[in-house]
Amino acid sequence: PSPHATRSYPGFVQWLTSVQPGWDIGLAPLIDSPFTRCKSPIKAFDYAALGMVVLASDTPVYRGSIADGPAGRLVPNDPAAWYGALDWLVRNRVLRQSMGDRAREAFLRHGTLSGQGSIRREALTRSLNLEPAETAA
Secondary structure, three states, X not given: OOOOOOOOHHHHHHHHHHOOOOOOEEEEOOOOOOOHHHOOOHHHHHHHHOOOEEEEEOOOOOOOOOOOOOOEEEXXXXXXXXXXXXXXXXXXXXXXXXXXXXXXXXXXHHOOOOOOHHHHHHHHHHHOOOOHHHHOO
8 A cells, every 4th residue: 555545544445445456355354352352343344345255254243244144254263264265265256256246235235324224223212212103203
C-alpha cells in the first residue's frame, strides 16, 4: 500500500478498493484467546462486502458468522490447514468466484442496517420492554 494508506483507515480503505484487478480471497486469522473472544467478526463483513471469499480462523468469534458458511470457510489454526484452504481456492477459480458472489449477497442480507432491520427492531423492543403491538404505532 501507499504511505498514505498506512497512516489512516480511510486511506487504507481507499487503497484497498482501488486496487485492480480486485481481491478474491480475504484472510481473517485469529488466535483463540480471552481477548480475541471479545472481538466481532467485522473482518468477515469487510471482505464479504467487497465480494471476497472469507477464510477465517475456526474460533468462537467466527463460528456462526457469515464466514462460517455463506461467505466462506472456517480454517483450523494450523499452517497446513491454511495452506490447504488457500490452495483449494486458488485452484478453483469458478468456485472462488461463485463463493465471492454468495459472500456479497450474504453481506447484503446480514451485514447491512437494512438487512438487520428486524433483528434490531426486536432488540430495541426487548430493551424498552415494549409489547410487539406497541411497536407498530
